[in-house]
Amino acid sequence: MRSPSRWATIAGVTEIRVLSDESQYRAHNTLFRRAMHWGPPTDEQWKVTLPSYEPGRVHAAFEGDEMIGTTQSYGGSMVVPGGAVVPHSAVSRVGVRADYTRRGVLSALMREQLSTLPDPVATLRASEGRIYGRFGYGLAGRVRFLRVDARRAVIPGGPTGRVRMVDLDTADKLLPELHTAFGLGRPGQISRWPGWWAKALDRKSDGDNIVTVVHSGPDGDDGYVSYKASSDTDFKHTLQVVDFAWANADAWRDLWIYLTRLDLVGTVEVDAALDDPLTWLFDDPRAVHTKDVFDQVWLRLVDVPRMLAARTYGVAEPVVLEVHDRLLPANTGCYRVSADGAERVEARPDITIPVDLLGAVYFGDTRFSDLAAVRRIEGARFGDADALFASPVAPLCSTFF
């Protein structure tokens, strides 16, 4: 096992250890929950949380024998523009004990975690927008929160396939399989680890009143949606979509017909990709209200050459990017990106960009020219870089962690 690393912080000498047994995992979870102002896990909660602790991926900061900070990651894979799938770390449960904050404990945890992550890319969901850029994470994917007025949401025509409601046991067995088969259709989508399903399935049986329906078309099961209803008493419930995946447009359309024709439902709420065509499904486009657009995927290119080579590019004249990475200096260097791919080169750069902003443009959700307009990057030929990195499909990560 790796020996602890020591980092000088204002807190003193902070030691970062990789945890390995259940009692340490539970202390880790309690510390993180306290940092989020939640109580410690109950025995029941702990039972479903434990499977999400993967050996080798759980870090804690210590001062002496006292645990003062946490982070961990879940291993899996992620889709990149063009459809390739790469190994991915989902970073989560970041917390520092309230009496140790702003003394560099998170910085020590992040540095240690980054230098030991086994995957070429990591993403996280940020509690605050100003924290993670300094560790090389860039805001790479946003999501729209939509509210659909069910009374206005008239979809011309009828369904083409069949929707069936499934009980909890069937959903437990079926959903992981269906998600793997067709839940990974967009850049940014990630595979789900067993501990993720353990928690999600527990929520279903935990009085959350989550209902799942599965769609089948000519080739079998090709879509599902899980939803829960608010406890409104005026016979106009709000449905919240909690999980939604489909293999083709017919399945997607039929599941929306199902959701919007349910009795006693006034509103359906869903998170959708920026380019989701839902507005055009209904004969009244005002049926769909965008209530919010918020940041979702913060992306850290851990292995820049591998990640630049993994995705495909649009058609434009090649550009040379000079990338700077303070925390992982092996990434620092020049990369030539063209319609044929990307490679490390010794050449005069067109654009100089820090690694967090390279993360921000990686899915094509943010453009080089926008970063240049606000003086966040320097150089020339931003239009070519925009065209190379543009993705015909907006990113989305419908797996919350």
Ligand SMILES: CC(=O)SCCNC(=O)CCNC(=O)[C@H](O)C(C)(C)COP(=O)(O)OP(=O)(O)OC[C@H]1O[C@@H](n2cnc3c(N)ncnc32)[C@H](O)[C@@H]1OP(=O)(O)O
């Ligand atoms: C991926 C996730 O799990 S998201 C959940 C994150 N967790 C939480 O929000 C729980 C509550 N908060 C905490 O536990 C802690 O305050 C943390 C983890 C956010 C920060 O930990 P700290 O040990 O205080 O961070 P640290 O002292 O290393 O600060 C690093 C830098 O980030 C800045 N920073 C830290 N927290 C914040 C914040 N909330 N807002 C803005 N800047 C911040 C610091 O000012 C410092 O800046 P500097 O490098 O310019 O000096």
